[in-house]
Amino acid sequence: MIKKANFPSKLCCSCGRPFVWRKKWEKIWTEVKYCSKKCKKIKVKKEL
Numbered sequence: 780m781i782k783k784a785n786f787p788s789k790l791c792c793s794c795g796r797p798f799v800w801r802k803k804w805e806k807i808w809t810e811v812k813y814c815s816k817k818c819k820k821i822k823v824k825k826e827l
């Protein structure tokens with residue numbers, strides 16, 4: 780049974796995996812594109 784809080788979720792723009800809303804993102808949720816700092820770094824590397 781999956782019964783978690785109804786947090787919104789998104790797909791990571793780097794690894795493509797879904798990730799769920801976190802407290803630390805509550806003010807920037809619309810801007811969050813990556814599931815982790817690691818993924819953000821990977822994306823930056825690709826662009827350079």
Ligand SMILES: [Zn+2]
Nearest residue numbers: 791794814818
């Ligand atoms: Zn990711």
